Structure formats: structure tokens, C-alpha cells
Amino acid sequence: MSPRDSSRETAEDTRRPVLPPEQQDALRRAVRLEWTTLAVMAVTVAVVGLTTGQSQAMKAAWIEDCLSLLPPIAFLVASRRIRRPSDRDHPYGHHRSIGVAHLVAAVALLVMGTFLVVDSATGLLTAEKPPIGIMVLFGQPLWSGWVMIAVMAASGVAPVVLGRKKIALARTLHDKVLYADADMNKADWSTAVATIVGLVGIGLGLWWLDAVAALVVAASIISDGVKNLRAAVRGLTDARARSYDEKEPHPLTGQVEEHALGVRWVADAAARVRDEGHVFHVELFVVPRPGQDPPAVELAGLRDSVRELDWKLHDVVVALVPEVPGFQAPR
Structure with missing residues (x-):
């Protein structure tokens, strides 16, 4: 592809x-x-x-x-x-x-x-x-x-x-x-x-x-x-996605990260989730395991599997990085 x-x-x-x-x-x-x-x-x-x-x-x-x-x-x-x-x-x-x-x-x-x-x-x-x-x-x-x-x-x-x-x-x-x-x-x-x-x-x-x-x-x-x-x-202003009643951070952020960490070639992962209204935009940063170089089809598969977690995850972008961004809150 x-x-x-x-x-x-x-x-x-x-x-x-x-x-x-x-x-x-x-x-x-x-x-x-x-x-x-x-x-x-x-x-x-x-x-x-x-x-x-x-x-x-x-x-x-x-x-x-x-x-x-x-x-x-x-x-x-x-x-x-x-x-x-x-x-x-x-x-x-x-x-x-x-x-x-x-x-x-x-x-x-x-x-x-x-x-x-x-x-x-x-x-x-x-x-x-x-x-x-x-x-x-x-x-x-x-x-x-x-x-x-x-x-x-x-x-x-x-x-x-x-x-x-x-x-x-x-x-x-x-x-x-x-x-x-x-x-x-x-x-x-x-x-x-x-x-x-x-x-x-x-x-x-x-x-x-x-x-x-x-x-x-x-x-x-x-x-x-x-x-x-x-x-x-x-x-x-793109603050952390929260629940519809604003009472707590939305649990989907953690679920996306846990799902990515369950993939065999992923060593670490962090998600940046933006609330767009009804739906979320997700930027998923993944660190591959040493010696792993996942092809585009693997990234597309991870993207699609993340979107299957919940209908609100409408737009998902997966990015390979050497380390997760330092500003990400600890899981």
C-alpha cells in the first residue's frame, strides 16, 4: 500500500x-x-x-x-x-x-x-x-x-x-x-x-x-x-477529554492506551484525545519494541482496532515515536 x-x-x-x-x-x-x-x-x-x-x-x-x-x-x-x-x-x-x-x-x-x-x-x-x-x-x-x-x-x-x-x-x-x-x-x-x-x-x-x-x-x-x-x-482549547457531564476524565483515553499496550510489537503507548463534540479525535503515540519495524498495514490494523473500541473514536491517527511525549499525564 x-x-x-x-x-x-x-x-x-x-x-x-x-x-x-x-x-x-x-x-x-x-x-x-x-x-x-x-x-x-x-x-x-x-x-x-x-x-x-x-x-x-x-x-x-x-x-x-x-x-x-x-x-x-x-x-x-x-x-x-x-x-x-x-x-x-x-x-x-x-x-x-x-x-x-x-x-x-x-x-x-x-x-x-x-x-x-x-x-x-x-x-x-x-x-x-x-x-x-x-x-x-x-x-x-x-x-x-x-x-x-x-x-x-x-x-x-x-x-x-x-x-x-x-x-x-x-x-x-x-x-x-x-x-x-x-x-x-x-x-x-x-x-x-x-x-x-x-x-x-x-x-x-x-x-x-x-x-x-x-x-x-x-x-x-x-x-x-x-x-x-x-x-x-x-x-x-483541547483540554483532556472528559465525560459528558464534565465530572471526570473520560475513561476512553486509558482504554485506548491499554489496548495499544496489548499489541505484541508495542513497547509503550500514550494517547492524546481531543473532544470534538459527539466524537473524539485520537493521536496514539506508540513506541515499537527493539528490533520491530511495523509496516503500514500493522499501523492501519492498530488504528482500526482502536476505532472498534467505541463509536466515539471516530478519527484515529497512529504515530511511531522513539519515546512517548513527556507532557502525557501518567497512566
Whole structure:
């Protein structure tokens, strides 16, 4: 096999379908869930916006609901771009669209959370007392706060259900944008509870509870923003590949190295794994045993066997080296 033929084969391999059947099915279900989320959140934003009034907590909850539209939109855009094959201008494909979408959603969360903290803190320091009036419903006077409480209680149910469904799909797809969206959805109940506490506080004459509840919601938004911004930047700067929930280094790095060390002609091996979104790019450095000079077909065989370990190992490069790079973390 000539070097040109080998490189052509590798290029064609990287153009294979990115996701196997199970993950393709999971992606289709995730897309449907995100469209459902957009529909549900659009209705929620409209209803909450109509009942917000002068409450700081309701205003914060409404803005958080608006921000909840960003991760689904980012996911849907990225899920279309990753289908494009690699080309000369994009030799690694378009998988990093997932990371870019993650970064956009994280920055938006952080900016709006900071704005809400400043706005809510200003209202608290200036002792701004939000008025909640009376509305007429079916000919009967009704405190508007009861309507707001009912709206908030109802708005927290659907996102929690959708979030739990997305968690399982995020694990199957190794999708950090979907996981971040699911995590936000699951936490929506705390926003609803905090807002309800603020509204009850207004009704009891404890006007400051409304601003405090808004600060709690804003702090939750900032926490989500910081956590996701850290994860997005780590991924885009080629840090060590981690699990979909960012809790630990991904075990595939160690598995790739152990697999390579099991090959008869390999004396030492170290893997450099880059998280491209759903899939990983692997640079496997192998040191041959003394007297061994493996031909190209052996290297191709090792590459193919590594790719068989897991569907996420989409693009694998095997390099013969006299010693493993010194910067590699100890196994």
C-alpha cells in the first residue's frame, strides 16, 4: 500500500457516518425533544410575560425562561452542521459546532444572570416595593399574585419532565449542550419555588422577599453560566477529554492506551484525545519494541482496532515515536 493510498483510505474513513444507528436514533429523539421544548417554553414565556407585573422575582423568572430557549436553538443548529462531511477547509469535520453552541449558550447565561443580579440588588437597596394589584376574574375581584403563583407552579412541571428525558439522551450521544439544557430544565422547579416565595412575601407585606427571590434565581443563572462556560472553553482549547457531564476524565483515553499496550510489537503507548463534540479525535503515540519495524498495514490494523473500541473514536491517527511525549499525564 503506497503512502498516498493509505492517506486516501484514512480520509475516506473519516467521512463515514459519524453516528452509529443507536446514536442516530437518539439524535432524532433529541431533536424532537428540543422542538417540543421550544414550543413549551414559547408558551411559557408568553404566559409569564403577561402576568409578570412589577414583581422582580417574576421578571427574573421570565428572563430565565427566555434564556431557556437558547440551548435548544444552539443544539438544533449544531445538530445540522455536524452532518457535513470533512473537506480541505475543515479537515476535522464540523463536530466542533457542538462546542461553539455550548459556548454561545454559556456566555448568554452569564451575561443575563449578571444583569439580573445588578437589577435585583438595585431594587433591594433602594427599597423598591413592587405593587401587585387586583384583577377581576369572572366578575370577582382577585389578587393578581394568586394568578402569578398558579402560572409559576404550572410552568415548572414540563421543563422538569423534558429535562429528565434529555439526560439519558445526552449520555447516549455524549452531548454536552444537551446535558446543559437538561440540567437547566431540571432546575426550573427551584426557580418556580423561589418566585412563588417572593410573591407570597409581597402578599404578606414582606416586600424584600421578592427581590431576594429574584437574586436567588439570578444566582442560579450565573452558576449555570459559569459551569457551562468553563466546560465549553475547556473543550474548545483541547483540554483532556472528559465525560459528558464534565465530572471526570473520560475513561476512553486509558482504554485506548491499554489496548495499544496489548499489541505484541508495542513497547509503550500514550494517547492524546481531543473532544470534538459527539466524537473524539485520537493521536496514539506508540513506541515499537527493539528490533520491530511495523509496516503500514500493522499501523492501519492498530488504528482500526482502536476505532472498534467505541463509536466515539471516530478519527484515529497512529504515530511511531522513539519515546512517548513527556507532557502525557501518567497512566
